[in-house]
Amino acid sequence: MLKTKKTSRFNLPALAAAGTLASGLLLASTAQAFTVISFGGASGEAMQKAYYGPFQEQTEAELIPGDYNGALSRIRAMVETGNVSWDLVEVESPELVRGCFEGMFEIVDWERLGLENQLIDAAVEECGVGTFVWSTVMAYDADRLDEAPQTWADFWNVEKFPGTRGLRKGAKYTLEFALMADGVPADEVYDVLRTSAGVDRAFAKLDELKDHIQWWEAGAQPPQWLVAGDVVMSSSYNGRIAAAQEEGQNLAIAWQGSVYDLDYWAIVSGSDHVDTAYDFIRFASQAENQAVYASEIPYGPVNPDAIAELSSEQAARMPTADANLEGALAMDTAFWVDYGEELEQRFNAWASKL
Template sequence: MKVFYSSFALALVVAGTTSANAADAITVTSWGGALQKNQSSAFMEPFSKVSGVKVSQDEWSGELAKLRAMTESGSVVWDVIDVDPQTAEQACSQGLLDKLDYGKITPPSTLVKGAVLDCAVGISSYATILAYNPEKLKAKPTSITDIFDTQKFPGKRTFHKSPVDTLEVALLADGVPADEVYSTLETPEGVDRAFKKLDTIKKDIVWWEAGAQPSQLLKSGEAVIGLAWNGRVSDANKSEKAGLGVVWDGQIQGFDMWAIPKGSKNKELAYKFIKFTTDPKNNAELSKYVDYGPTVVEAVKNVSPDTLGDLPTAPQNMKNYLVQDAEFWGVYGPDLNARFSTWVSQ
């Protein structure tokens, strides 16, 4: 899909990016694959074109050990990194990231709920949603909690092999109100309650570890219903004509976030890049390539109406949703990951 750079040039004034010297350069590191390719088309290439700043790219898998080695040695070669909220909180608490100066980016009030952290700012929103194969079910699911209803929706169900989202959905399905999910999970009784709920369908679960897997499992019929990332399901429906159904009710929103590693050699240029990507016009560009929603509230009006209905942050898809609590997972994540791994292996 073609990028119209003229719109970025116009937005440049708003974003505050200025002409750069030929030697100006930054390195932006993301997760690789299709996501990074789309980010490059939407953000890195346009920023470089209109600012004159050379943008090199690298990939990582969120491994904090690598980031820690850079910061402790004083050899930080990354300037902006893509982090998920949980990684952002853990890295921030360990002193591996700079605390952001939102005065150099955008006022926090311009961003959607959950996109503002001390050390990271949300650049796009994705969601864990309920997906299903309508050819394998007699009834149509209406809520993310329907994944636990094996009577009405018999068959294998697929879950991400991670406690993140899995435990939240278990409590939602057990009747915990959305605004009490994380306070419940902070207690030993709440954690026990979540695992007890998961026990009821454990024998019916097919686990997935890579984002493309749930769509493949549902399309093949190996599972009939499951939790998946909305962009992956949408891509399967568009590129493979998978015909999968999506339920937005009860979606759990997560974010891709920009952060600046402690010790970045090009901090001011990093801020210029982040500011550019949080301009309302520029922030909406990623939605042209993948069904991830903008995090800037005003950016929604710049998204094509044909695309808007497939985004997590579309108003009609946010009537009942839960935002991942990054602070919670930053604190409790290590213990819950250990318990989850033990539970899965038993």
């Protein structure tokens, strides 16, 4: 441990690497450095640039980044055996709810963190702090439609916008969109969906559109179908549409009625670096750092002030831009964790009947 600290103070990359290696070999039994686990990929690179690097420079704390596939099983094993080598993990919202329920994550002391009023409401959870927002939106090919569809009611309007529509093969998102198309305001969607009459209403609305739906399975499909002209509009993850836009496709997004969800930081229960984790979360939630992340990848910052630091073009692509949040719906994770199976089964039964 001493060796590691010394090398990081000299800040010589080679020595630090050697030190990390040595500590990795030596520290099978003693405490390890602060370890942050994300989903990796393009998002992980953006995190390295926006959070990991600057945090290490500023605090001189040693940070070991890593990635995983989002499955809770490994974290569960760590907590159960008391051998916690991951300190802070990025989790998706259903895993946050499940993990929190099982006691796998530390309960966040929001007073100590002192961020509560700086972040959007959905970022504040019992066991997690939101880090970015992604959204399921309505997308269309602007070259093919004369008039831009605005709402889910337009999506259902096959007279005005003839053609096939793409929706995700599953109940999640689809039922929310159906209710909004049926005139339910965004903030009442889950209240309606919790009643069996509301579920019937959503399926009745889906019946209207059934013959015009092409169901997608993978997130890469909607932009590809839109470009190929298979569908005139489709629900899609906003990041996928942004990537297609960067490739020069004239795809557009209607943000009205989009359903957004967050990825969270969660501190693994029994971590030795809770203090550092709090420092890191505080650091990663600052507007300027969030802006760096969001400029790398089109996921929305949870700190609304970060939007101001982005170029207007970048800001318009963020799910958390003011204009985009209007009429948007925060996904109710607890609802889907509880009712997901029942509704998915009903969706499958419905979809099988032609």
